[in-house]
Amino acid sequence: MVLKNLIEKGVFDRHQVMVWEQMGLLANKSMLRGLWIYLRTAGWDYTTAQIIKQLWFQLMRFLQQIFGRQESCFYPYYHNRLRRFSRETCPNLNGTVALRKLKKYKPELVISIFSRDIIPPSIFSFPKLGTVNLHPALLPKYKGVSPVFWCLAKGEKKTGITLHYVDRGIDTGKIITQKTIPIFKTDSEHTLYLRCAQTGVKLLIDWLRSNRKNKIGTKKVNILGSYFSLPTKQAVQKFRSRRKKFI
Numbered sequence: 396m397v398l399k400n401l402i403e404k405g406v407f408d409r410h411q412v413m414v415w416e417q418m419g420l421l422a423n424k425s426m427l428r429g430l431w432i433y434l435r436t437a438g439w440d441y442t443t444a445q446i447i448k449q450l451w452f453q454l455m456r457f458l459q460q461i462f463g464r465q466e467s468c469f470y471p472y473y474h475n476r477l478r479r480f481s482r483e484t485c486p487n488l489n490g491t492v493a494l495r496k497l498k499k500y501k502p503e504l505v506i507s508i509f510s511r512d513i514i515p516p517s518i519f520s521f522p523k524l525g526t527v528n529l530h531p532a533l534l535p536k537y538k539g540v541s542p543v544f545w546c547l548a549k550g551e552k553k554t555g556i557t558l559h560y561v562d563r564g565i566d567t568g569k570i571i572t573q574k575t576i577p578i579f580k581t582d583s584e585h586t587l588y589l590r591c592a593q594t595g596v597k598l599l600i601d602w603l604r605s606n607r608k609n610k611i612g613t614k615k616v617n618i619l620g621s622y623f624s625l626p627t628k629q630a631v632q633k634f635r636s637r638r639k640k641f642i
Contacts, residue, residue, distance in 0.1 A: 396589075396592055396593075396596075397508050397509075397529070397592055397595060397596050397599070398414065398508070400593075400596040400600075401596065401599060401600065401603075402480075404596075404600050406599075406600055406603045406604065407479070407480070411480075412479070412480035412481070413480065413481045413482075413483070413500055413502070414480055414481070414482045414483070415483055415484070415485035415486075416482065416483070416484055416485055417485045417510065417511055417512065418484055418485070419511075420432075420433060420511075421433075421511065422488075422511050422512040422513070423487055423489075423512075430442070432625070433445070433625065436625045436626070436627060436628075437625055437626045437627065437628060437631060438628040438631055440628075440631050440635070441626050441628075441631045441641070444641035444642060445641070447642065448585065448641070448642050451642075483496075485512075488512045488513075488514055488515055488518055489515050493518060494517050494518070494521075497518060497521050498521075502521070502522045503522055503523055503524050504522050504524040504525065504526075504527070505518065505519065505521070505522050505525075505526040505527070505561075506526075506527055506528075506529075506599070507526060507527065507528040507529065507561060508529050508595075509529060509530075509531065509592075510528065513565060514526060514528075514561050516563060519561040519562070525560050525561075526560065526561040527558055527559065527560055527561065527571065527602075528558070528559055528560075528561050528566070528568070529556065529557070529558055529595045529598070529599065530542065530556070530557045530558075530559065530566055531543050531554070531556055531588060531591035531592070531595070532546065532554055532555060532556075532557065533553075533554060533555035533557060533573055533575065534557040534559060534566055534570060534573065534620065535566075535567075535619065535620025535621070536620055536621050537554070537620075537621055537623060538565055538566035538567070538620055538621065538622045538623070539565060539566065539622045539623045539624055540623060540624050540625050541623065541625065541626055542554070542623065543584055543587050543588045543591060544584050544626050544630075544634065545623045545626070545630070546578065546587075547578070547582070547584060547587065547634055547637065547639045548626070548630045548631075548633045548634040548637070548639070549633075550637055551578055552577070552578055553575055553576065553577050553578055554575075554576050554578055554587070554591070555573055555574055555575045555576050555591075555594075556573060556574055556576065556591045556592075556594045556595045556598060557570055557572075557573040558570070558571045558572050558573065558595070558598045558599060558602055559571055559573075565622065566622075571598075571602055572598050572601070572602060573598070574594050574597070574598060576590055576591060576594055582639075583639065583640040583641060583642055584639070584640070584641045584642070585641065585642045
């Protein structure tokens with residue numbers, strides 16, 4: 396959705412773009428291994444909700460194909476009529492294949508959109524304009540995994556979206572810009588995530604256009620902040636006790 400909007404707004408016009416799509420649930424883990432880790436850590440409630448959401452998307456994709464629609468609900472940008480880019484499955488970012496491809500393409504900028512991988516220095520330090528990341532929280536709070544879930548589980552009244560540079564830490568790079576997003580009582584994890592993504596589109600568009608004019612402001616992230624990993628069973632219970640829903 397983010398890519399589709401960036402394409403339609405024309406921010407990639409006159410640029411060569413390569414999209415690396417990440418596969419699987421967790422970085423460098425098979426689908427079954429990732430599913431087992433989710434079950435062991437987050438429990439049946441959380442994992443089942445995520446599976447149901449994926450099955451719903453699969454059903455929508457099947458119906459789209461039956462009725463002749465080309466656009467995929469998984470990758471809504473891919474069949475965009477304005478598409479002028481290449482697309483590949485993302486290799487292991489810590490492997491030699493990723494670095495070899497990066498050297499081949501020689502990108503000026505890498506944009507990480509809700510990446511599930513920790514981007515190594517060999518990747519983020521390669522582009523001359525750097526590597527930037529969209530993170531669905533107000534850094535330095537809620538660094539790490541599933542920040543939207545954790546904000547709801549902790550009973551926050553607001554969250555946000557942050558565009559920042561990638562460095563050696565996890566979500567600790569200099570902040571380029573961020574926007575606060577209110578959390579409504581009716582918000583599910585999915586609706587809040589989509590609102591973060593929609594706001595992230597605006598942040599990226601403004602920055603990409605200002606970047607061409609060399610008008611970039613940054614501020615250092617407080618490394619203290621807060622960090623969260625995969626949702627735990629106890630956190631899911633807290634999430635439910637606040638009458639929150641996943642979808």
